[in-house]
Amino acid sequence: MPFYTLPLWVQLGAFFLAINAGMINVLGQVTVLHQSVSHMTGNVSMLAMAVIQWQPAAILYLFLVTLSYVIGSFYSGLILGNSQFSFSRLYGIPLSLVALLIFLCWLLLPYFPRYALLWACVAMGVQNAMVSHYKGTIIRTTHLSGVLTDLGLALGYRVRGLEAEPKRIILHLLILIGFFIGGLLASLIYPLLKLNSFLVPAVLSLTLSILYWGIYLRYRHHQN
Numbered sequence: 718m719p720f721y722t723l724p725l726w727v728q729l730g731a732f733f734l735a736i737n738a739g740m741i742n743v744l745g746q747v748t749v750l751h752q753s754v755s756h757m758t759g760n761v762s763m764l765a766m767a768v769i770q771w772q773p774a775a776i777l778y779l780f781l782v783t784l785s786y787v788i789g790s791f792y793s794g795l796i797l798g799n800s801q802f803s804f805s806r807l808y809g810i811p812l813s814l815v816a817l818l819i820f821l822c823w824l825l826l827p828y829f830p831r832y833a834l835l836w837a838c839v840a841m842g843v844q845n846a847m848v849s850h851y852k853g854t855i856i857r858t859t860h861l862s863g864v865l866t867d868l869g870l871a872l873g874y875r876v877r878g879l880e881a882e883p884k885r886i887i888l889h890l891l892i893l894i895g896f897f898i899g900g901l902l903a904s905l906i907y908p909l910l911k912l913n914s915f916l917v918p919a920v921l922s923l924t925l926s927i928l929y930w931g932i933y934l935r936y937r938h939h940q941n
């Protein structure tokens with residue numbers, strides 16, 4: 718299936734997953750620890766600083782944050798078996814797992830805030846690894862470095878007079894806008910709901926899982 722035939726529901730799925738990640742990352746930042754949970758670059762840099770300054774507690778925690786993200790990706794790989802997008806894969810399972818992990822984070826936050834966020838890190842690892850590639854395009858829904866790089870490349874290609882697939886650009890723009898909207902939503906709801914704000918992305922993940930199961934079952938029905 719060429720990239721230009723990528724279904725609208727897949728593009729919308731990436732958009733809403735980016736909203737989900739944008740919310741989780743802002744909520745991680747505004748809670749007591751001000752911890753980034755949807756991308757690990759800054760956390761690894763902070764880990765390096767903690768090692769040089771020899772802060773054992775920070776070293777342990779930042780190591781666990783990074784490890785939790787890797788464990789989430791591990792679960793996604795174990796469940797799906799391939800990072801290439803395919804209608805036949807059971808994406809509803811990792812989506813349900815993301816919802817459960819965020820729910821566990823919400824459940825533990827009032828009592829163990831430092832380690833409750835580790836569950837959110839696992840959730841973001843699961844989500845980000847669900848679909849990593851489609852027709853040569855790297856798809857990431859929990860951080861924007863790759864998205865911004867690809868958008869910049871596409872702009873450079875256009876200025877040079879080369880072709881850049883419009884659907885590919887639209888997909889990256891949807892992820893960028895979705896992540897930003899997620900951040901806005903989290904910033905708006907946190908003053909009202911406080912820690913209960915984590916239930917919003919949990920419900921969103923569960924809703925996406927249910928919607929996907931409906932699409933998957935319809936696809937299987939047509940295949941048979």
